[in-house]
Amino acid sequence: MKKTVAILLVLALVCTGIFAQGSSESSSTVKIGALIRNLNEQFVKDYADNLRKLAADQGVELNLQDAQGDVARQLDQLNTLITQGYKYFVIIPQDTSATEQMAQQIKAAGGGAAFSNIQPSVDALKVGKNFYLASSPELVAGQYQAQIVDEYFTKYPEKAPGKVLNILYLEGQLGHPAQISREAGFIDTLKSLGYTVNFIAKDTADWSPDKAQEKMDTWLAAHQGKFNLVVAQNDGMALGAVESLITNGLVDNDPSDGTILSYPVIGIDATADALNSMDQNKLYATVLQDSVGQSSTAFELAYAMATKGTATGMTAWGIAPAKTVISEAPANDPAVIGQCYLVPFKPVTKENYKELM
Amino acid sequence: MEIKNVLKGSKKVASQYTTWVTFVGLLLLLSILTKGTALRWNSIRNLLIAESVRSFAALGVGMIIITKGIDLSIGYVVCLTASVAASFAQNPDYSSAIYAGHTFPLIIPILAAVAAGGLFGLFNGYLVAYGKLPPFIATLGSMSIAKGLQLIYTKAAVVGSLNQNFKNISQGSVGPIPNLIIYVVIAALVVYVLLKHTRQGTHFYAIGGNAQAARVSGINVERDLMMVYFYAGLLYGTAGTLLASRLGLANSLTANGMELDAIAAVTVGGVSQNGGVGSVGGMMVGVFTMGLINYGMSFLGVDSYYQQLVKGFIIIIAVYFDMKKYARRA
Structure with a gap:
């Protein structure tokens, strides 16, 4: 029986040889x-x-x-x-x-x-x-997110009275350079623009849409009405947050401010899914990482x-x-x-x- | 009875022998597919270095599986111990260092990491032996605890900028032989002596074979179980030190998934999930067989998606035959 194992192992490697044929060398x-x-x-x-x-x-x-x-x-x-x-x-x-x-x-x-x-x-x-x-440079992505935020609340100052931002913030994998720099660029730019930045909730969702959605569901139950902005460090998580807002009924169905959601959601990457979501007036904005x-x-x-x-x-x-x-x-x-x-x-x-x- | 035992014995020998044949067969096959380039000393050296840290994890979990246990906490415990070791080896002028401004003697990161591994081993062992928790659940819990501690300790940042003396532990070599390979040989010898030439080693086999019978014959099952997790913890601590030294850093992703690689390797190497069976030779061949498959596919430029597929099938096949072989014993 062990022989069978051996044969199968060998077969596996032969197969890899076949998969790999495309990369045969020529000097x-x-x-x-x-x-x-x-x-x-x-x-x-x-x-x-x-x-x-x-x-x-x-x-x-x-x-x-x-x-x-x-x-x-x-x-x-x-x-x-x-x-x-x-x-x-x-x-x-x-x-x-x-x-x-x-x-x-x-x-x-x-x-x-x-x-x-x-x-x-x-x-x-x-x-x-x-x-x-x-x-x-990852800082720049965060800075652009901050600028987008600034434009939105300059247009709708009543949504952030006293330039106070109460943010639900979804981070990427902790310790990832992009996680650290995007956050730093975002916070520093907002502060330099004169905003008071409060993180009502801030945690990692490991870049993942479903983890982001779960996290948001919990946050929405705990912090209903206490925030005015949702920011994610990539589009995957931003779309998870969008889904969560929709399933929790936080929709005003008024696309005049650029989104039918009650609060703007901003991502990074400009993936195809994210652009589709923007097209449906769900995701508010993103930043293209090229x-x-x-x-x-x-x-x-x-x-x-x-x-x-x-x-x-x-x-x-x-x-x-x-x-x-x-x-x-x-x-x-x-x-x-x-x-x-x-x-x-x-x-x-x-x-x-x-x-x- | 006599003949049955002899047959069983010869089967064991044959099974280990076949693992070796498979390994050598793979080597030959790879050398044919790559027209000999994969068997150059540089390549073999690469392979040995690549598998060295995993060898420590495999030796640890191999002993645990012999006692019919399992350890899912390996990856994060190695991650934690690597972070602990790295934190005491950072250049003192590095502003983001955990202990910025302090220089520690080389022995401190090693001792701290091995101690951290040992403590986790004792914790796991206590839960399994005295708490009577199923090893799967106990180590699932400690896996998450280790991950949490690592994130708290490092504040989720990369522990980098390690000093050259510390990096030399893994990156140095004695003549053409990399240090890492020497450490693996030493560790394998120590575990071999422990398993085959000490009373405690034979107890491990007895407990894995039949804990009830072991207890009746006067073995302190709880103490020995606790010790096997402790020894494994020491090995993980060493693995963490060597890994941090080799990479020149530790972060929250270091060694993630190592538990599955290690468990798969020893299983392929003939350590039975039913307990009571396994040898250091088998474990090491298992590690290097899996390593060779990884290395070979990477060398041949196989798409990483196929690599995962092939690895998955190999693990399933190995466990399937393992279960079949020992099914009659139960």
Whole structure:
């Protein structure tokens, strides 16, 4: 019987050989490795899909590895790809703190990398000129959310008497760089605009729509009438909150303020679902995190390194390297600012959401 | 009777032998599929490093499963101990350090993490042995407690910027042999001696085989059960230290899901969920078989969705045959 086990195990691996046939090697083609933190997230998946498309268009042999949310697995995958002769990488790191180690290993192999979505550390970019940031600073997403909030309550000051915001706030996975920076950008901007910011309730829903909905159901029971705004750190959670408001009857059916809900709900990402929801006057607004822009910029940098040996100073996907420092690492250090390609976030409101649909 | 026992014995030998054959077969197959590149020393070294921390978790839960227990708290306990270790190894000039401005001798993060693991082990062991809670439920609870403590202790932030001495614990090597591999060999030897050459080790097998009979024959079942969870806890604490040192950080996602990897690995390695059966050799082969499958698929560029699928089937098949093999014993 154990023999059967053995045979099945062997079969499993043979199958993997068949699944993998597409990536058989040939030495003349350009090879780029992609280390992607977690394909279960919509943004990351869109990013990866665009990478695959770009690679196919350019005839690049792309080896894309999914770390499934595990730093250790990502380091293992990097080791594996380096052993296979990959030198140039597009990386969505699982964690900022591991990026320096990754950069050092890539440098030792004589290569380079472009980091997106999760910021590399300043030290990672200092490892060498061939390490780049191709990403959108997360603070900015929070700042745009704050601006959207400001516009809404400037139009309807009676909904926030005394510029006091009582917020139900859904956070992403705790400790995630985006969770920390989006929150900081949001709060700081609102305060600088003269608002008093009260969090009636603030907790993580792990980026997940159903967890957000559950959390909101509880909050609505506990804090009915005590809040005037719902903000989520991504669209998935924002849509969970929208569902919860609807099922709990917090709907005024008056779309004149941009939403049929009694309170505006704001997300980040501008996913297709979110745009649909805006189209139905449910979700009030979101912020575009540009998966195509980030992945295209990162890919062009990696491709330039693989074909020309360097990408220093080049314009990638129409974006020139940054010249002035911003407050968010790693683009806050003048020594590496020329290695930072800042892909813009974009506020998505009633005025412009149709352009993205 | 005699013949039956002999047959049973030979079956056990055969089962472990087959695990090895499977492992070697996989190695050969992978080397054919990759035209030899997967069997270079660099690749094997990568594989050994990748599986080293999981080996500690597997040795711990392997012993527990031998006593017919289970431990679901591994992932978060390792996450907690990694965070504890990392917090005492941060560069003192790092402004977000948990103990900013303080430098600790290298022994402190190691001791703190191992102690934290040991305490959790005692807690689990107490609940199972004296509280009479089913191990599944007890460790499900402690899993959540460990996660909560980790978030409270780190305020959900990444514990990064670790000093180089601490990172060298895992990242260093002796000649061409990475330190991590040496630690795994030592740990495996210690657990081997414990299981095969101490009275307590034989008690673990007896308890797993038949707790009632073990008690009647004078074994202090409660104390031994408590100790097996304690030993496992020490191993998790070590795993946490090594993982933090290897990654140069710890965060709330560190080691998540490690319990399932470890349980799957020892099961594939012939440790029976029915208790009383299993060996250190089997556990290690199990770990490296699962590792090889992971590594091979990653090497071949198999889509991660298929990787999960293949892994899932392998676990189910292994447990199915395990259950069938020992069904008659009950």
